[in-house]
Amino acid sequence: MQVKRYFAADMRQAMNRVREELGADASIISTRRVAGGVELTAALDYQVQAKVSRPNPALEAELRKTQAQIMQAQVSLQARDEGGASGRDRQLLEQVMQRVSEPVAAQPQMTQQASASQGEMMAMRSELNSLRELLEMQLGNMAWSNMRAQQPMHAALWKRFQKMGLSAEIIRPVLERVAHEKDQHQAWRMALAYLTHAVRTPNNExxxxxxxxxxxxxxxxxxxxxxxxxxxxxxxxxxxxxxxxxxxxxxxxxxxxxxxxxxxxxxxxxxxxxxxxxxxxxxxxxxxxxxxxxxxxxxxxxxxxxxxxxxxxxxxxxxxxxxxxxxxxxxxxxxxxxxxxxxxxxxxxxxxxxxxxxxxxxxxxxxxxxxxxxxxxxxxxxxxxxxxxxxxxxxxxxxxxxLQSSEEPTEEMMAQMCVGSPLAVQSVG
CATH class of the missing domain: 3.40.50.300 (P-loop containing nucleotide triphosphate hydrolases)
Structure with a gap:
C-alpha cells in the first residue's frame, strides 16, 4: 500500500495533486485544516477500516445535513445515463459518502452520554468543512462537464458572463429566462436585455x-x-x-x-x-x-x-x-x-x-x-x-x-460557479 500526505492552499489543489501523482484509484484517508491550507492523506490499495467515533450531538446534526445532501447527489447520479459521468467522478463521490456516513452510522450504536472536548469538536468541524468542500468540488466538476456536453449554448453564456465578473447568483436567473432560446446570439442579446432591466438607476438625480x-x-x-x-x-x-x-x-x-x-x-x-x-x-x-x-x-x-x-x-x-x-x-x-x-x-x-x-x-x-x-x-x-x-x-x-476579460476562465472557475445552479442540477439529473 502506498500512502502519501499532501499540503495545499485549499481542497481543490490538494485533490488535483492526488490525481496527478496517485491517479483516479487513490483513496482519501483523512483531511484536516492546517496553518496555511489543508492536509490530505491519500493511499493506493487502501482498505477502509471500521472506526469508532466519540459522540457529539451538535456535530451529529451537521453531519446528517451533509449526508442528506450527499445522498441526494447520489440519487441524481444513479438516475443519469451510464455515459453521463466519468468513473473517476463517481468513485471520488462514493469515497466522500463513505467518509461522511461512517460517524453518523456509528453513533446510534453507542450510548451518547459524554460530550467531546473542545479540541475534538474543532477537529471534527474542520474535517466536516473539508468533506463539504470536497463534495462541492466534485459536484461542480460533474455539473460543468454535463452542461458543456448537454447544454453547450448555456455553457458558452456562463463563460461570457464569468469574463464580465458577474456573480453566479446574478447569472443563474438570467440563464433560466433564456433557457428556451436555441440561437446563441439571440440568447446573448436577450440575456443582456434582462441584465439591463435588472440594473436600477434613479429617474431623478x-x-x-x-x-x-x-x-x-x-x-x-x-x-x-x-x-x-x-x-x-x-x-x-x-x-x-x-x-x-x-x-x-x-x-x-x-x-x-x-x-x-x-x-x-x-x-x-x-x-x-x-x-x-x-x-x-x-x-x-x-x-x-x-x-x-x-x-x-x-x-x-x-x-x-x-x-x-x-x-x-x-x-x-x-x-x-x-x-x-x-x-x-x-x-x-x-x-x-x-x-x-x-x-x-x-x-x-x-x-x-x-x-x-x-x-x-x-x-x-x-x-x-x-x-x-x-x-x-x-x-x-x-x-x-x-x-x-x-x-x-x-x-x-x-x-x-x-471591460470583460480577454482571458478564458479555467475549468475550475467554471465548475465552482456551477455549484448550486438549477441548470447544473438539471444536467446532473
Whole structure:
C-alpha cells in the first residue's frame, strides 16, 4: 500500500495533486485544516477500516445535513445515463459518502452520554468543512462537464458572463429566462436585455431632489472626492446659496482640510460633528439648505465607532439618504463585506467609483443588482466635477461588456460557479 500526505492552499489543489501523482484509484484517508491550507492523506490499495467515533450531538446534526445532501447527489447520479459521468467522478463521490456516513452510522450504536472536548469538536468541524468542500468540488466538476456536453449554448453564456465578473447568483436567473432560446446570439442579446432591466438607476438625480445626502463606505473608495464632485456639480447648476457640507470624519485631518478647501473655493459653509454633539444637532442650523452633503469616516467593520456613526445617520430627525460608495476596483468579497457593514443605516442606493482604474464592472454591478441598490452616480477620473456621471442601465451593461476579460476562465472557475445552479442540477439529473 502506498500512502502519501499532501499540503495545499485549499481542497481543490490538494485533490488535483492526488490525481496527478496517485491517479483516479487513490483513496482519501483523512483531511484536516492546517496553518496555511489543508492536509490530505491519500493511499493506493487502501482498505477502509471500521472506526469508532466519540459522540457529539451538535456535530451529529451537521453531519446528517451533509449526508442528506450527499445522498441526494447520489440519487441524481444513479438516475443519469451510464455515459453521463466519468468513473473517476463517481468513485471520488462514493469515497466522500463513505467518509461522511461512517460517524453518523456509528453513533446510534453507542450510548451518547459524554460530550467531546473542545479540541475534538474543532477537529471534527474542520474535517466536516473539508468533506463539504470536497463534495462541492466534485459536484461542480460533474455539473460543468454535463452542461458543456448537454447544454453547450448555456455553457458558452456562463463563460461570457464569468469574463464580465458577474456573480453566479446574478447569472443563474438570467440563464433560466433564456433557457428556451436555441440561437446563441439571440440568447446573448436577450440575456443582456434582462441584465439591463435588472440594473436600477434613479429617474431623478439625487442632488436635484435635495435633502440630506450621506456617502458611506470603507476607507479608500473615494467618498470625499465624490462628495466634492457632487458639491461642485450642484453649485455650477443651482448656485452656492442652498448647499452645505458636513463632515463626520474626525479621524483623518486630511479629509477635513480637503472639505475646508472645497468650501472656500465653492463659497459654501462646512460644518463638523464635534465631540458630544449629535448629527441631528449639527444639522439643525442647516435646515434651510436644500442640499446637505455629509462626508463620513471609512472605519473597519470591527470598530465600535462605525456602529455609532451609522446609528447617527439612521436616527430619527436626520432623514438622510445614505449611498454606499463602491470602488469598481474592489474584489467581490470586499464589496459584500462593505454592504453587510453599512446596510444597518439604510441604503438609498450606491455610487460606483474608479471606473477608469477598473478591469471589470461585474463585481460592483452584481452587488447593485443582488441587493436592489439603484446606481445613483459613477465616477471615472479625478476631475471635479467632470468625472461624475448620472448612469443609465444600458450604459452600465455596455461598459461591463467592454471591460470583460480577454482571458478564458479555467475549468475550475467554471465548475465552482456551477455549484448550486438549477441548470447544473438539471444536467446532473
Amino acid at each position: 439625487a442632488i436635484d431632489e435635495g435633502g440630506v445626502i450621506a456617502l458611506v463606505g470603507p476607507a479608500g473608495v473615494g467618498k470625499t472626492t465624490t462628495l466634492a464632485k457632487l458639491a461642485a456639480r450642484y453649485v455650477l447648476t443651482h448656485g452656492a446659496s442652498n448647499i452645505a457640507l458636513v463632515s463626520m470624519d474626525s479621524y483623518r485631518i486630511g479629509a477635513q482640510e480637503q472639505l475646508k478647501t472645497l468650501g472656500r473655493i465653492l463659497n459654501i459653509p462646512v460644518s463638523y460633528v464635534a465631540d458630544g454633539v449629535t448629527l441631528a444637532e449639527t444639522l439643525q442650523p442647516l435646515a434651510h439648505k436644500k442640499v446637505v452633503l455629509i462626508d463620513t469616516a471609512g472605519l473597519p467593520a470591527s470598530d465600535p465607532a462605525l456602529g455609532l456613526q451609522l446609528d447617527s445617520l439612521s436616527a430619527a430627525g436626520v432623514k438622510a439618504k445614505n449611498y454606499l460608495v463602491m470602488a469598481a476596483t474592489s474584489q467581490g468579497q470586499v464589496l459584500k463585506a462593505a454592504w453587510h457593514a453599512y446596510k444597518r443605516c439604510g441604503l438609498a442606493g450606491c455610487i460606483i467609483t474608479k471606473l477608469d482604474e477598473a478591469i471589470s464592472m461585474g463585481e460592483a454591478l452584481s452587488m447593485a443588482i443582488g441587493h436592489s441598490m439603484p446606481v445613483a452616480y459613477t465616477t471615472d477620473g479625478p476631475k471635479i466635477p467632470d468625472d461624475l456621471q448620472v448612469p443609465r442601465s444600458h450604459q452600465l451593461i455596455s461598459r461591463a461588456v467592454r
